[in-house]
Amino acid sequence: MAIVGKDDVIEYTLAALFSGGHILIEDVPGIGKTTLARSLAYSLDCEFRRIQFTPDLMPSDITGIHYYNQHNGEFEFRPGPVISQVVLADEINRATPRTQSALLEAMAERQVTVDQDTVLLPAPFIVLATQNPIELEGTFPLPEAQIDRFLLRLRLGYPSEGDENAMLERFEDADPLTSLQPAATADDVVRIQGLVRQVYIDPVLRNYLVQVIRATREHPDVELGASPRATLGLYRCAQALAGIRGQQYVTPDDIKTLATPALAHRVILKSMARLRERSQESVVNEVLEAQSVPI
Template identity: 55%
Template sequence: MSSGQHSDAQTVARTAARIRRNVEKVIEGKGDVVGSAVVTLLAQGHLLLEDVPGVGKTMLSKALARSIDSSVRRIQFTPDLLPSDVTGVSVYNQETRAFEFRPGGVFANIVIGDEINRASPKTQSALLECMEEHQVTVDGSTYALEAPFMVVATQNPVEMEGTYALPEAQRDRFMMRVSLGYPPEAAEVAMLAHHTGRDPLADLEPVTDAAEIRKLVGIVAQTYVAEPVQRYAVAIARATRSTPEIALGASPRATLHLVRAAQALAAVGGRDFVLPDDVLALAVPVLAHRVALHADAGGGHRAAAEVVHRAASSVPVPRR
């Protein structure tokens, strides 16, 4: 790789580190989750945060948006939310005697879908086109969404009351699924000291902007992926399709997302090439939420993660 490409990767690494440090001012003790959010952003993906209420899922989303000084809109998903509330609607203007489009909640750089699985599948599916194609079609007219565009959706565990499991097509559009979990004791004590009596986001200043993120996304997309590494990613995805415990394996879209995320992880690490270790490290967060297990294999986030981890670990790592 040329020295220019190496320099570009160092630029990505420096900016990513600034974003991480900034977000960690309000999300303490969860550096790995914050890192996953930054990787997803730079890989042009979408992030699904699944965990119990109150562990900071929405706070993480808002802190990321504030750090990159981009437009942000929050959609509270409820059972009575309509698809038009998400995408927008054409309204008749009596003065002009014409229909005017009023944008919905997805028209922002960072869209926070709060408790996405409390809305009906019909409303959830309103996100499908915008997440895949970065556009919205309403009444035959198509409207582009400004880059960067990222959906950060929070989800309660499906076992909780009043939730609807996300359809397979919806889950497949999220590049990664991660869980915050409960914070370490020291981080929880620090949270009480820093968050009590004031909004922790109030003092959070941006460390970059949308134009810079667009530039970094272009650099990440040029990160070199050797053919053996590409074949390794394909082999991991195919392993999920032949694992006995898995009824529905990872899709070709999942393979593409795995490689894109690995490119971002490499660039965040200051490298202009992808290693097999990058691919393996991302196999569980990128693939586990996309597979469906057989009934006798158990269920839930942890069971799927364990099965995908075993499948990925069984694939021989390419030699240099």
């Protein structure tokens, strides 16, 4: 293994992958965000591409271009790095909104349109984007349409003392990524994505999920609550998490566990709430506490 500890983050990452979602990793540099993305790709024998977002990055640098081939006298398509299976969008908030928008179609519809051609993306397809919440100079905030396309927002955090020592031992001789062997294939992931939809969720629990989503829109400190896309995403992710844990059905704990990483980044607080230093996570926690959990 290349990642030491962080079992919950790995579990959430797999749940997002198996439910067809994307992940926004918001944390300081050096935590292991790139290692997590590369480990996921190598473990699943998937094609991996990294896009380093910078202010001068153009949309065509992501989606690809048509170029003139002088040998045959025809225009040919040169695919961009987004046409892959596991895509790391590193420091996504350092690119301009125009460039960020190049990911919108890919993340929502699993395709990219270049000129008059539409190119379908390979399956599975997942975007893991990173951003540094501390160093904001020279960055562009992600628009709501972009943020809403991320199923989960995760934070890795610093490792414990024991995990940090274990990391040194694991990296002492060589980079573990160089010897990482696939545990499954891309076809296995696609098959699991189909099986996830068969995990049972009781209608009463489904109604509880909807009530939680709707309560984020009615909270007095919230200007814009979670979208219907969030409802469907949380539903699928709860099914995936239950399947990963070996359950045949979704439990209330599955939904409560995923509520903060799936909803907090989608909640836009009112200006007065921000002045009172309210956090998105605290609002989601209040919503969960206010809702009666079905037994």
